[in-house]
Amino acid sequence: MTINCNGKLISLHQPKVMGILNLTPDSFYDGGKYKDDSSILHHVEKMINDGASFIDVGAYSTRPGAIEVDEQTELKRIVPIISIILKEFSEAIVSIDTFRSKVAIECISSGAAIINDISAGVQDQQMLNTVAQLNVPYIMMHTRGTPQNMQQQTNYDDVLKEVLLFFSERLSIAKSLGIKDIIIDPGFGFAKNLNQNYELLRQLEMMSFIELPLLVGISRKSMIYKTLNTTADQALNGTTALHMVCLQKGAKILRVHDVREAMECVKLHDQLNA
Structure with a gap:
């Protein structure tokens, strides 16, 4: 279970951590926090x-x-930052969180190695063709609609079954285009209410039937802080607890705001399963 990132083979046999860098002013947890090159x-x-x-x-x-x-x-915000990061940290493996194919092309040209698409190619019909041409690892996530309307689209008969069906359809197209290194993300918090998020988490090991690496992004999300009657700022402990659950259920990448704490989970998980 490896992915090829700019010629560097990365094994996902043992879980890895993906750190989040938000360049947006309105992200739910750290929006506007990183405003200049130094920060x-x-x-x-x-x-x-x-x-x-x-x-x-x-x-x-x-x-x-x-x-x-x-x-x-989006391009103005992100492309210069890719160059700045890779100039300072040449060995860094940068993933681009975008659903737009043109943004993906510009960022990969600037040295990024992975495309992380919340829409699995649904919102931009050129994305899957673009990924195939760029020949880079691709993270495809399940959602419905757009960020603006997705929380009005939570009418599932069986959330796990419908997420698996979605991936079956999207993977069929991706593989027919020759996309090789694919990672799947069930999309916690995207077009899912609190109970549906936990239903998906309870059955997360069922995602292994797809036989592809599984990325989980639950860091400080409302499914945690609303359950605990707190805020995103106070949701680190809850995040850490559920990260261990995700690892036990087969997650290979944790996408997180707090890398050190997530790495501690990974190390303890590895020791537990040694």
Whole structure:
């Protein structure tokens, strides 16, 4: 179970951690926190030193109800930062959090190695063809609709069954185009209410039937802080608890705000299963 990142083979036999770098002013937890080159590089350096294998950079907030951002704004926010990161940390493996094929092309041209698409190619019909041409690892996530309306699209008869069906359809197209290194993300918090998120988590090991690496992004999300009657700022302990559950159920990548704590989960999980 390996992925090829700019010629570097990364094994996912043991779980890895992906650190989040949000360049948006309105992300649900750290929006607007990293406004200049110095703060961005300091955060990236900390994540790398804490053990992150990947840095996931996003310039379009995908939280429920987020404001629409045009393509040029997204490009202006993200492309220069890719170059800055890789100039300072040449060995860093940068993932791009975008659903737009043009943004993906520009970022990969600037040295990024992975495309992380919340829509699995649904929102931009050119994305899957683009990924195939770029020949880079591709993270495809389950959602419905857009960030602006996804929380009005939570009418599932069986959330797990419908998520698996979605991946079956999207993977069929992706593989027919020759896309090789694919990672799946069930999309916690995306077009799912609190109970559906936990139903999916309870049965997360069923995602192994797809036989592809599984990425989980639950860090500080409302499924945690609403259950605990707290806030995203106070949701680290709850996040850590559920990260261990995800690892036990087969997650191979944890996408997180807090790398050190997630790495501690990975190390304890590895020891437990040694």
